[in-house]
Amino acid sequence: MSENWGFDTNAIHAGAAPDPATGARQVPIYQTTAYVFQDAAHAARLFGLQEVGYIYSRLTNPTVSALQARIAALEGGAGAVCCSSGHAAQILALFPLMGPGRNIIASTRLYGGTITQFSQTIKRFGWGVKFVDLDDLDALRAAADDDTRAIFCESISNPGGYVTDIPAVARIADELGLPLIVDNTLATPSLCKPIEMGATLVVHSLTKYLTGNGTVTGGAVVDSGRFDWSASDKFPSLSQPEPAYHGLTFHKTFGNLAFTFHGIAIGLRDLGMTMNPQAAHYTLMGIETLGLRMARHVENARIVADWLESDSRVTSVTYAGLASSPWYETAQRVYPKGAGALFTFAIKGGYDAAVKLVDHLRLFSHVANLGDARSLVIHSASTTHSQLTDAQKIAAGAGPDVVRLSIGIEDPADLIADLDQALAAATA
Incomplete structure (x- = not known):
């Protein structure tokens, strides 16, 4: 319902409506672990991904859902998944794309903690990284190989404030058939819309400008809904049957929301990077004045x-x-x-x-x-x-x-x- 609203209207209204039970105008903090099912059949449908609803707050929570809808609206994405931190968002974004022996291409101009996460920590998963100066588009193109699964950059880099030419990088990603992941924390959708420039996924540390008051940690992954996960065999988590859901194929079943549903049904289920509802509430209030x-x-x-x-x-x-x-x-x-x-x-x-x-x-x-x-x-x-x-x-x-x-x-x-x-x- 928000697709025709302006940015500031979405910042206040997207994902939110008066609470149907009480009429409360601000999004309530749903401080609950679990949700009562209507009956056994209802529970089975939810667990089988045949119906969308609330099961357990590690997966979904109404306060967090409102925040996800708001961020997706501001970024122009099909959907979003919120999690516990910006670092968690980066792993959540890579998780459906990667596997042992696979690698990503990442900008040399990244936050120090991200460089450490990519150069050291993800090696424990068997993932690799190639750092490239993304001002050199020829070097970016040459760095890709058969095992490359994504390109990662920051819209505005930390700490230097350098800016990335996102449209130029997105064109190379398209040539290579790879998703482009853009960390938009420093620009925010107020200054930059990476999806409009060709990005596949956008990640955020909600801890920063979106909350804007230094009170919480949080992260988000926004799905553009525009990437064809079935165009090749590079992304089996999304294009091939999922054993944990009786052979359900995420891309075939959920279309442009495949990545979003995978982030919740697999990512949050198994990695447990849950955002707490109070943090989501603070971030919703912060976004109102973004x-x-x-x-x-x-x-x-x-x-x-x-x-x-x-x-x-x-x-x-x-x-x-x-x-x-x-x-x-x-x-x-x-x-x-x-x-x-x-x-x-x-x-x-x-x-x-x-x-x-x-x-x-x-x-x-x-x-x-x-x-x-x-x-x-x-x-x-x-x-x-x-x-x-x-x-x-x-x-x-x-x-x-x-x-x-x-x-x-x-x-x-x-x-x-x-x-x-x-x-x-x-x-x-």
Whole structure:
């Protein structure tokens, strides 16, 4: 019912209606583990995927379902599955696609935790990864082999705020017959719609901008519903009979919702990455103001980045919204509403000066998070990216002299004043 609504209307109304039992206008928190079946036949139909409904909150919950519908509407997807964190969303997205010996192609410019998850943890499943600079489309094309099952990138990367030319990457994915997975956490659907640009799946850390207040952890996988999972034999989990459901074939049975149903019926059932209903409720409330907040985040980021670039104590700023950025043209074309509000800057004096600056900031909160209404700071090389080699840190934009800023929605003059005094202390 929301397909003709504008973005801000969907942000408030999609997936929600007055509660039929009480008339409650806000989505209730359904804090329940299980749901009473009508009778034995009803229970059998639900367990056999012959009827959609609620069985057990590891799989489905009405509060979480409302959030899934809202996120799918905002991203323009056929469906969505919410889970316990952004990291969980990445595994949930890969799970139906992968198998022992299979690999993915991933951007070199990713969040440090994602690089570690892909380069180390997924090896335990027998999965592999090839890291490629996605600005080099020829290298991307050449990296694919018969065992490649997906391409993964971030719309706007963490920590450097670099932007991906999603339409160009999507064209290569189409040529190769591979799904493109885009982490849209930093851009949000307010600034970027990857599915409209050719992405197959979109993942989110709901912990960040979509909730926007630093209260919960959560993740989501949005299914475009546009990929033909049966076009080849590469994706048997979706195109071949599923033994656990008496030979049901997800793509044949559920069509454009095949991936979504698999994410719930197999992914959440067996991996257990459940999102709790209270977290879903907080995220629903946060999304209501997403459009307003992102506009202010972007406005403040431009002001602060401009000021930093002009300061002699700063050697570089990575913000793609600056005309000096190598990614400025891509940002203007692919992200016309703004290049987000996360970026890094390098300070004269190297590692010691960067750490000293972080310690002297007063208004910025030194935390391992981003996308909050509050402005946040971290020294990535010694924290979020500390597991990486020096070469990997530099490739990811987290060198020793680099500080990451997540610009909030405060008065920008106050943010600049705080940075000014901290720079003075760090470079004295």
